[in-house]
Amino acid sequence: MRITLLGTGSPVPDARRAGPSTLVTADGLTVLVDCGRGVVMRLVAAGVLPPMLDALLITHLHSDHITDLGDIITTRWVMSPGPRPLTIFGPRGTREVVGATLASLAPDIRYRIDHHADLTEGPAVEVVEVAAGDTFTVGSATARVGATDHRPVEPTVAFRLEAGGRSVVLGGDGVPCAGLDELCRGADGYVQTVIREDLVRLVPSARFQDILDYHSTVEQAARTAASAGVGTLILTHYVPSMQPGQEDEWRALAAAHFTGAIVLGDDLTAADL
Ligand SMILES: [Zn+2]
Numbered sequence: 418m419r420i421t422l423l424g425t426g427s428p429v430p431d432a433r434r435a436g437p438s439t440l441v442t443a444d445g446l447t448v449l450v451d452c453g454r455g456v457v458m459r460l461v462a463a464g465v466l467p468p469m470l471d472a473l474l475i476t477h478l479h480s481d482h483i484t485d486l487g488d489i490i491t492t493r494w495v496m497s498p499g500p501r502p503l504t505i506f507g508p509r510g511t512r513e514v515v516g517a518t519l520a521s522l523a524p525d526i527r528y529r530i531d532h533h534a535d536l537t538e539g540p541a542v543e544v545v546e547v548a549a550g551d552t553f554t555v556g557s558a559t560a561r562v563g564a565t566d567h568r569p570v571e572p573t574v575a576f577r578l579e580a581g582g583r584s585v586v587l588g589g590d591g592v593p594c595a596g597l598d599e600l601c602r603g604a605d606g607y608v609q610t611v612i613r614e615d616l617v618r619l620v621p622s623a624r625f626q627d628i629l630d631y632h633s634t635v636e637q638a639a640r641t642a643a644s645a646g647v648g649t650l651i652l653t654h655y656v657p658s659m660q661p662g663q664e665d666e667w668r669a670l671a672a673a674h675f676t677g678a679i680v681l682g683d684d685l686t687a688a689d690l
């Protein structure tokens with residue numbers, strides 16, 4: 418199983434980092450988790466075109482995690498020779514957001530159907546709203562849904578994917594909680610979005626300080642990984658953006674609490690589990 422960090426950025430724009438999105442591939446499995454800014458470009462760089470996706474999983478509906486939903490839907494539609502429904506799994510509210518996205522694409526859908534004789538229908542999208550405790554199958558994987566704590570953002574979920582005897586948890590945004598602990602138990606990999614509390618506290622902006630109460634710090638993610646017995650901790654969604662040369666500093670903060678493998682880096686950094 419390979420985990421590829423397609424986008425390691427956050428809402429704060431960074432020319433070097435796309436928005437949050439992670440690719441999980443294994444034998445018979447190609448799944449995208451979240452679809453932030455620039456995801457299709459990074460997906461192609463990882464060798465995957467949108468029609469190749471088995472599904473899109475969404476951890477929550479914060480804009481940075483879904484900015485390029487329209488691009489995924491449209492590019493899959495126009496690149497597929499025939500109907501190729503996209504299944505999107507996400508928390509309650511996903512159906513409304515996907516419906517609104519499709520509505521915003523209505524003129525484009527009309528233009529293309531009018532222009533191309535072989536295109537007779539718009540994008541086929543199936544939404545499955547999930548909640549903690551649900552399980553489903555995607556490609557060759559079984560998926561389990563866990564609760565996360567990203568309050569006041571609700572509902573939010575994490576996913577655990579198991580395929581070919583390997584497992585990974587996609588934690589999304591949030592602070593440590595029992596649901597996430599349970600989902601991570603014994604996982605080979607754990608992908609967590611993180612912030613640096615020490616650096617965020619230096620920024621004189623009340624709006625920026627607000628993010629401290631609903632995101633895991635690097636240290637908190639490392640402690641969750643340690644207590645759950647995770648094999649590899651994979652950090653992403655760096656706030657503030659991790660600058661070139663800072664990787665060892667971020668890694669050391671995690672290594673103080675977790676003795677397993679730690680993966681972090683630029684977009685397209687990959688971990689094999
Ligand atoms: Zn969020």
Ligand SMILES: [Zn+2]
Pocket residue numbers: 427428437479481482590610654
């Ligand atoms: Zn986020």
